[in-house]
Structure formats: structure tokens, C-alpha cells
Amino acid sequence: MTTTSSSHDSSQPRVVVIGGGLAGLSAALEAADHGAAVTLFERRPRLGGATWSFERNGIWFDNGQHVYMRCCTAYQAFLARIGSADDVTLQRRLDVPVLAPHVRRAAIKRTIGPAPLHLAPSLLTYPHLSLRQRLAAVRAGLALRRLDPHDRDLDQATFGDWLQAHNQDTEAVESFWNLIVLPTVNVNAADVSLKLAARVFVTGLLTEATAADIGWARKPLTALHADAGARALQAAGGEIHSRLAATAVRSASQGLEVHLDGSLRSDVSGAEHDNAQVATADAVVVAVPHDAASDLLPPNTLANQHQLNDLGISPIVNVHLVYDRPVTNLDFFATVGSDAQFVFNRTESAGIDDGRQCLAVSLSAAESYIGMPSADLVTHFKAEIARLLPAAADAEVTESMVTRERSATFMGYPGTDPLRAPCESRLPGVYVAGAWTDTGWPATMEGAVRSGTTAGRLAARHASESASLGR
Ligand SMILES: Cc1cc2nc3c(=O)[nH]c(=O)nc-3n(C[C@H](O)[C@H](O)[C@H](O)COP(=O)(O)OP(=O)(O)OC[C@H]3O[C@@H](n4cnc5c(N)ncnc54)[C@H](O)[C@@H]3O)c2cc1C
Structure with a gap:
């Protein structure tokens, strides 16, 4: 087994980030911006994770x-940082054209004015619902606005059951509610956890009039996130190693060890060599998908660690x-x-x-x-x-x-909320990040960046304290 070489000054606080998706890139940049010597390991040949x-x-x-x-303020701050x-x-004002065969074009759009009145004109003229359905949808929207997306009890119910109890029939769910839930949570409105649906509607549509204006990339995602993120991280002094998978995170006498498997690296000479490597760190951010996180960490590092696959x-x-x-x-x-x-x-x-x-x-x-x-x-x-x-x-x-x-x-069904891990693990110096962690948001770029930024900041602080204590 070899030790990964690093060009960092050995007295600096050392943070290792595992995973080069948006959570890992955000964590690495945040830690570097807080003075840590950052090394990022990504098992694939490219960065960007689920965006490529x-x-x-x-x-x-x-x-x-x-x-x-x-x-999505954290995501936009990340774009600015890189x-x-x-x-x-980014749309000046929310406007989602709705097309249907042989029906006049409709739109879900906002007018000038405070929430939730900003949506009233488009909802009250929406041609895919009858007048009765439109009025019922307005009443349901007002009731939805009163839900607290932080209320963990909401995770016991489906949004479908809630909609039914608020007089929304199958047609209304399909022609209206699902247009918003399906692309934001990646689960049908009928099945999704009420807690996640409440987050989407309360934060996105019913509280702040401008919140739901939609933005999209004008460049390929790899150029937008991975290439720009790598440039920014390297400019901040970070090191990036791709094709290097972490296999385990362990505590050691001098901080933490990250065990790595470099067998994905192509060996042009054909020579045999030891692919197992180890990196040492004062703090580690594990920013891999939920189904990979549990194998990397010692048992019980996270509450419900053995159940992470139940996130689906x-x-x-x-x-x-x-x-x-x-x-x-x-x-x-x-x-x-x-x-x-x-x-x-x-x-x-x-x-x-x-x-x-x-x-x-x-x-x-x-x-x-x-x-x-x-x-x-x-x-x-x-x-x-x-x-x-x-x-x-x-x-x-x-x-x-x-x-x-x-x-x-992940599959945002009822019962998944307790499986989403908080950023701080039970192993001092080890933090988790990712769209699946306990951000309160559905699995989104915003959730990934929010969790990464928090983890990077906490990891840098922990590493700095360890380094100042002489490790
Ligand atoms: C097709 C598609 C469309 C989407 N649409 C939207 C959308 O419109 N809006 C939105 O906000 N979100 C959308 N999402 C979700 C969003 O892309 C993700 O939630 C977010 O990018 C996840 O980022 P992450 O960093 O948490 O995880 P990931 O992007 O999964 O990154 C994890 C990284 O860890 C690496 N890794 C895994 N194991 C190891 C290991 N052992 N060692 C080293 N590295 C490892 C992986 O290779 C990966 O690069 C979409 C996702 C997909 C796939």
C-alpha cells in the first residue's frame, strides 16, 4: 500500500473530499476558501457526478x-463562485407553457404581485381544469401554504392522500399538481411524501412570488459544472484525483485515513503495481450517493446507516x-x-x-x-x-x-425522511454531503450544493482545530 503524494504544505489543515459531484465540488471549494489544503478523489474519469x-x-x-x-440560492452562488x-x-418571470393535443396553449405563470396571488390569474383561467376544479385547486393551494415543510410528521403521508382529502380528483392531480411535483421530486404526486411536496410548493410557489422563476444551462453541463468547478478548485489550491475510488474511511492515530483503489487507472506501461493507496486527513467529507456511503464508513457512523438503501x-x-x-x-x-x-x-x-x-x-x-x-x-x-x-x-x-x-x-416516498443523514457523523471529523442527505429539499442540485457547502465549512473548521492542536 502506498501513500498518495500531495503537493500541499504539511502544516496546513488537510481536508479530503470523496466524490466530485456538485456536493463534493461545493464542499471542496468551501473548505479551500476557509484555508484548508483540499484533496478531492473521484472514482470516475470525470467530475460533475449526476450532471454531465x-x-x-x-x-x-x-x-x-x-x-x-x-x-435555489446556494446553487446560484456556486455557479458564481466557479x-x-x-x-x-433565468426567466425574468415564471412562465411555463402547457401544451396539449388539440387544446389551446395554456400557461402556469406569475403576474406582478405578492404570493400567492401572483398565480391566481393563470390558475383561474387554466383550461385543463373545470371551473369547479380550479376553485378547488385554489382552496387546496391556500391550505398547502399553511403546511410547515420542517414538520417531520408530514413524512408519514402521501401528497396523493392529502390532495384527495382536499377535493382534488385524479384529473386535477394529472393535469395540474403532477406538472409541478414530477419534475421537482422525480416521484408521482400521488406517491410522494407530503413533506417533500410541501417543501416544493411552500418554498417554490406559495411564499415568495419570484421563487419559482426557472433557470437552465446555455452550455453543456460538463462545461458548466465539472470544467469550471475543476478550474476554480485548482485555482484555490485544491488537488483533484480522478479514477481513484475511496474504499474506506477509518480513524487513525494521526487523524483520519481514506483508503483508495486506483485499479480504474489505466496503466499504459502494462507494469504491475500496487493499486491500493491511503490518504491521511484531519477531516473528510463523504459526498457520494447514499448507496455508496454506507460501505465507505465504519458501521454506525451514521444513524440508520444499514438502512440507507431503503431510500431507493x-x-x-x-x-x-x-x-x-x-x-x-x-x-x-x-x-x-x-x-x-x-x-x-x-x-x-x-x-x-x-x-x-x-x-x-x-x-x-x-x-x-x-x-x-x-x-x-x-x-x-x-x-x-x-x-x-x-x-x-x-x-x-x-x-x-x-x-x-x-x-x-432517491425515491421520495413517505418514511424516507429519517433515513436522510445529517451532515455531522458520529465519527469526529467525518461529514456527509449529497442531495440525499438531510437538506429538507428534494434530491436537487440545490440540495447537493447546500449540503456540500455546510460540510466543507465544518470540515475546514475541524481540520484547522486539529492542526492547531498539533494533530
Ligand atoms: C437525468 C437527471 C436529471 C436531473 N434533473 C434535475 C433538475 O432538473 N434539477 C435539479 O436540481 N436536480 C436534478 N437532478 C438531480 C441532481 O443532478 C442531483 O441531485 C445532484 O447533481 C446530485 O449531486 P451529488 O453531488 O449529491 O451526487 P452525485 O452527483 O451522484 O455525485 C457523487 C459522486 O461521487 C462519486 N463516487 C461514488 N462513489 C465513490 C467512491 N467510492 N470514491 C470516489 N468517488 C465516488 C460518483 O462517481 C459521483 O461523481 C437530475 C439528475 C439526473 C440524473
Whole structure:
């Protein structure tokens, strides 16, 4: 076993971060900004975690459409910190066009004015609900506003049961409530934990009028997060080792040890060498997905550690269709009466400037699509888009791509709240971060960054105290 070499000054407080997704990058930057010597280990060849992109035939495809809302303040601060703030577009005012076959275009949008009145005009004219359903939805919205997203008892019930008790029928759930819950929590409105749904509606839509304005990337996700994040971290003195997986975190006489497996590293010489390595640290941030965290840590480092797999996984599938001509002038739209859920115009971020148009059909809670052959998905959604956008019926699809993320998020069912670990573990100096941890938010980029920032700050403080005590 070898010790990983580091160019850091050995007297500096040392923080190791495991995992190079948004939580790990945020933790690493925060710790470096608080004076720690940071080393980040990522098992894959690339950073960015669940947000990444690849190029085929000159077109950049994201692994899946990512959006954020104006209330995602930590994520926006992260973009600013890594120099990517100018590479996103944030709507001036919430406006989600809703398309349905053979029905006039509707929208969920806000007007000027305080919450929750800002949504009243679009809800009261929403054509996919009857007048009775609209009035019932307004009453349910007002009741929802009174829920406290911090109330852990809300995690005992489904949002579906709550909606039913508040006179929302199946049609209202499908045509209205699910348009908001499905893409934000990646679980159907009927099944999702009431606590997570309350967080989305109270924080996003019903308290602050501007909170739900929607933002998206104008660049491929890898350029937006991974490349810019790596540059920022290196500029702050951090070291990044990719293709190096952590296998265990242990306490040692001089702080903490992170055991590593470098067997993913390609050996160009073909020479045999010892792939096992160990890094020493004063504090460690474990920023890996929930199903990887429990194996890395000594038993009982986290409450409910042996149950982390019960958080489950929920898939997301994206079907990318490149048309030979523009078929819509919308940036994105939601759908009713179609399987297409949400459709995004990705032409700019795909790097297409030859008159073609790239649309991504984003399918959340995609259990029924994850195993379908790509050709079937492309045929099906090409037909769905033609039903929604008349111009697409005559256009040709010149390129297509299906991206599947089997474990895109945890499954936010009732009962999952107690499984989400707090940042501070029971092992001094070890902190956990990730979208799955106890952020109160659904599994989102905002949750990942919030948890990472907190973990990075606490780790830097702990490391600094250990270093000043002479370790
Ligand atoms: C297709 C898709 C669409 C999404 N859409 C949205 C959206 O619109 N809005 C939104 O806010 N969120 C969205 N999300 C969720 C969001 O991307 C994630 O919640 C967030 O990026 C998770 O970040 P993380 O750092 O917590 O975890 P991850 O991104 O999973 O990062 C964990 C990292 O740890 C690494 N790792 C694992 N084990 C080890 C080990 N032993 N040693 C070293 N490294 C290890 C992994 O390789 C990975 O890079 C979407 C996710 C997907 C997949």
C-alpha cells in the first residue's frame, strides 16, 4: 500500500473530499476558501457526478435536462463562485407553457404581485381544469401554504392522500399538481411524501412570488459544472484525483485515513503495481450517493446507516431529437394529455447553429421507460411531439439519442425522511454531503450544493482545530 503524494504544505489543515459531484465540488471549494489544503478523489474519469455531457457527431448531449428555480440560492452562488453565472438563463418571470393535443396553449405563470396571488390569474383561467376544479385547486393551494415543510410528521403521508382529502380528483392531480411535483421530486404526486411536496410548493410557489422563476444551462453541463468547478478548485489550491475510488474511511492515530483503489487507472506501461493507496486527513467529507456511503464508513457512523438503501432510486430518461428545422419557438413546455411530460429546446447548449433544432423530452419517475429499446422510445416520442407541435409532423429527425439515469435521485416516498443523514457523523471529523442527505429539499442540485457547502465549512473548521492542536 502506498501513500498518495500531495503537493500541499504539511502544516496546513488537510481536508479530503470523496466524490466530485456538485456536493463534493461545493464542499471542496468551501473548505479551500476557509484555508484548508483540499484533496478531492473521484472514482470516475470525470467530475460533475449526476450532471454531465458527451459529444456525438458534433452535438453535445446532456445526460438529462437540469433546471433550477430562483429560490435555489446556494446553487446560484456556486455557479458564481466557479465563474459559470453567465452561462445560464433565468426567466425574468415564471412562465411555463402547457401544451396539449388539440387544446389551446395554456400557461402556469406569475403576474406582478405578492404570493400567492401572483398565480391566481393563470390558475383561474387554466383550461385543463373545470371551473369547479380550479376553485378547488385554489382552496387546496391556500391550505398547502399553511403546511410547515420542517414538520417531520408530514413524512408519514402521501401528497396523493392529502390532495384527495382536499377535493382534488385524479384529473386535477394529472393535469395540474403532477406538472409541478414530477419534475421537482422525480416521484408521482400521488406517491410522494407530503413533506417533500410541501417543501416544493411552500418554498417554490406559495411564499415568495419570484421563487419559482426557472433557470437552465446555455452550455453543456460538463462545461458548466465539472470544467469550471475543476478550474476554480485548482485555482484555490485544491488537488483533484480522478479514477481513484475511496474504499474506506477509518480513524487513525494521526487523524483520519481514506483508503483508495486506483485499479480504474489505466496503466499504459502494462507494469504491475500496487493499486491500493491511503490518504491521511484531519477531516473528510463523504459526498457520494447514499448507496455508496454506507460501505465507505465504519458501521454506525451514521444513524440508520444499514438502512440507507431503503431510500431507493428513481430513474430519469431523456429522449433527444434533432430536427432538420425549427419546430417550436418555445424554450421549453410542459404537456397534458401526452406522455412527453416536459420538452426542452436544447439547440444552443448542444452547440447547433446550422438551422437544426434539438429537443429533449425529459421523463421523470421513468420506471416504465428505463428498459425500453432506444428505437421504440424515439419512434414513440417523435409521434408525441408531432401531436403537440404541428410543425414537427413535417420535419425530419436527423439525429437522436436516449440517455438513461437509473439512479437519478432517491425515491421520495413517505418514511424516507429519517433515513436522510445529517451532515455531522458520529465519527469526529467525518461529514456527509449529497442531495440525499438531510437538506429538507428534494434530491436537487440545490440540495447537493447546500449540503456540500455546510460540510466543507465544518470540515475546514475541524481540520484547522486539529492542526492547531498539533494533530
Ligand atoms: C437525468 C437527471 C436529471 C436531473 N434533473 C434535475 C433538475 O432538473 N434539477 C435539479 O436540481 N436536480 C436534478 N437532478 C438531480 C441532481 O443532478 C442531483 O441531485 C445532484 O447533481 C446530485 O449531486 P451529488 O453531488 O449529491 O451526487 P452525485 O452527483 O451522484 O455525485 C457523487 C459522486 O461521487 C462519486 N463516487 C461514488 N462513489 C465513490 C467512491 N467510492 N470514491 C470516489 N468517488 C465516488 C460518483 O462517481 C459521483 O461523481 C437530475 C439528475 C439526473 C440524473
